[in-house]
Amino acid sequence: MKKIVVSGKTVDDAIEQGLGQWEVAEDRVKVTVLEQPSRGLFGWIGAKDAKVELELIPDPLEEALLFLKDVFRTMNVQMDVDVQSGKDLTTFNLSGEELGILIGRRGQTLDALQYLVNIVANRYSNTHVKIVLDAEDFRNRRRKTLEDLAMRLASRVMRSKKEVILEPMSSLERKIIHSRLQDHPSVKTYSKGEEPNRRVVIALK
Template structure:
């Protein structure tokens, strides 16, 4: 992070100089006042300028991207990461020539962990939250489709046997897919129970 010491007759003037020299905007500028301006004798003799130390706020997405690249390299993968804006979130599409199964992990656990850590780093110094999603080899879409199929298969079993079925633990995003898939299916209800990594969905016959 490059810091710049700037002076001016007033703090506002020093800020204006910092914006010009750093080539940035007020939204991205961060500064600390080192010395307040002081008027001297008769407002002239001994006058001291305002001094600030200024820097550009790190770009949250770029911080997340840099962190992710470093983490993946430490795992032992050589990849490219494409950054795409997807409405209310940023997608980091990981592209590699190797088998990406190890990077995805069992039921996407490794990919989810990398995603969680990337979001922590990206939002560490940002005033507003940005959401970053990781994907590789279209895993997210494939997993969603598999969950939707599971939801409807289990719902048919519940309707047929009139007994509840407890699904395996899932993260919040995957549980939402199950809930959404069955919200309009007549005859079944869904709810989540358990805590932390053991939180799971229960599909039950609808009570009238």
């Protein structure tokens, strides 16, 4: 934990000085009063300032971002991160020349990083924090690819009258397939198998 000890004529003055050093609001710190101010003899001889200890309360998004940048340093890749905060989730958009390394095959590396980033963020939060890790709109492009795949395979099932079993996918990608075909008039979907080899099955209704 990051801590500082500061002094001031009053407790409030000391707190203000500490907040100014860190450039944070008071709700980002835990305050412990170490010494109350005293006026001293005749109001000034032996007078003592107030002394307080400020402990910085970690911000979940800042900690997640620091973790991510440490990963980049370890991998020796240069990445920029644009943080977009929404109502229910925060998106970390990555950009750089070596995105292929971070995305991985079908986004598996990106998914793994996203999983770890969320673990770090929620370690420092009392409420659930959701972070989506994206890389130059990869998530939307991948969704479109999966939705197109779902429709093509549904047509194949209708022609062949045989069910189709897809390759293993993450729960998020399986959900995209299920959602795209949930209102299809002729086919249905379900999942089978155990993680990490759980697959979507497309079959006739």
